[in-house]
Amino acid sequence: MSTETVHTQNPSAATAGARIQRFSDYKSRLSHAERAVAKLEAKIRRLREAGRNYKAAQFERLLLRSHSLAIVAADTAAKKLNRKQRRNLRRSGTRDDVLQPGPTKADVRRTADRVNLWAASQEEVRETMLPKATGWRHIYSFGLDHRTRQEMVRRVIAARGDLHDAQRSARGGGLEGVSRDVCEALRSGYNYAVLLDIQNFYPSIGREVLATRLKMPARVVDANMSPENFNVRTSLVGDNAQGRGSTPLDGMTMFRMRSSRANGYRRGLPQGSAASSIIAEAIMKDLVQALPQGVVAFSWCDDILVLTRTRTDADLSVARIRAAAAANPAGPFGFKRVQIRRVQDGFDFLGMRFRRRVRHPLVKPTDQRRIEFLREVEARCGVLYITGKGIERDRAFVRSWCATCFGWEDAPVFCELLLAKLEWALSRHLHRRQLAARRREVQPVAPATNSTGRRRQRADS
Helix, strand or coil, X not given: CCHHHHHHHCHHHHHHHHHHHHHHHHHHXXXXXXXXXXXXXXXXXXXXXXXXXXXXHHHHHHHHCCHHHHHHHHHHHHHHHHHHHHHHHHHCCCCHHHHCCCCCHHHHHHHHHHCCCCCCCCCEEEEEEEEECCEEEEEEECCHHHHHHHHHHHHHHHHHCCCCCCEHHHHCCHHHHHHHHHHHHHHCCCCEEEEEEEECHHHHCCHHHHHHHHCCCHHHHHHHCCHHHCEEEEEEECCHHHCCCCECCCHHHHXXXXXXXHCCCCCCCCECCCCHHHHHXXXXXXXXXXXXXXXXXXXXXXXXXXXXXXXXXXXXXXXXXXXXXXXXXXXXXEEEEEEEEECCCCEEECCEXXXXXXXXXXXXXXXXXXXXXXXXXXXXHHHHHHHCCCHHHHHHHHHHHHHHCCCCCCHHHHXXXXXHHHHHHHHHHHHHHHHHHHHHHHCCCCCCCCHHHHHHHHHHC
16 A cells, blocks of 8 residues: 555544654754754863863854754753743633743744844743832743743853852752752851842843953843843733732832833843843852852852851951952942851751751751742642642652752651642542542433423313
8 A cells, every 4th residue: 555545544644643753853953953062062161171262252152153052942941931831820820921832843943043142032021020128120021032042142151161169050959959068068167157148139230241241242142131122011010920910000000110110120130031040140250259268158149158167257258248249340239138147046048947056957948938839739739639630740849849958857758748738639639530420420311301292281281
């Protein structure tokens, strides 16, 4: 039998075969692009380590124009967008941008083919304004095109590998690695903790010096990291950045927004961008390098923890960081929190409460972090009770969160309780399905009746 006959007799098989072929072509193309990008990144890192910065800058420009990097960045951006939409859908299914379908592989290929970092994107951007003590926090939600551009910039900066060892958000390891290293430092005899938090860090960054600081083309930085060039569709006030609904804009809010625009609120780095965190780490590098010898530092974007053995070293660390923040070309930066605490009294860092008792570190998550995590688990249980789908993904989420609480003695029991809660939600869903099936089997079918015939029988009687 010929192939044409098979396609004519079973068109669904032909469609499935074409879909499989397209998927295999996409995977092979993506794997080839990943290998090419890995080669260029390794080459840039070797040149930077050898001190050949001019040659490394040439390869970085080549990587920025690389179509392979565009493919890898678009694929990463699409995966993150799909995960974000699933997370927001669990929390609130009423937002219009959540109900839209996620990016497909055809969208990834189309975006990778047309991306140009030297020209601004016309894709719509959603801006969310969250109130805070000193004004408004502007959170941006980007689409596939913007996220692809930001991922490309992030990969080029990360390829240099010139960040400080204390900058943990860019180095990898996550919160679990930070908790483990802090516990090791507490066992080593560090007695004081210095906690610093920069005030309005992202809006305070001067974009005029970003191109010089990042050693990237000025047109690339201005087109992709400048909120003034974004095509903002709307501004909402509420918890939209967390996907928990929105609040309509009243007259006073609109007046405040206009005043905020008049004062030039779109300055600094955009919060919500995929490249903002690593750019922030590149700027914070000068602050971490200014610390004296003999201290242990942990930096996570604009949060800094310094562990010292004496109070004199703690005061010296604060003075040097303040001086470096005031003299930073991208600043100056101010601080909203500067605390020096004894480790015996305990301190909070990145949602964890650290304390030391008789050379033994005690760790547990803060109340706020536990509350947010329990809300997320409740939302996942609700979806599981209704749909019965995603149990494996929910189990992995609970285990990964508990793994970040390194040193928390109650973490295994807490994890088992939440896993049992997920199993209970799934069992209730299956029980509902069984009851519905039994009702359909037991419920008799009512015979069809004719109201006209009944009226005639009454009339005859």
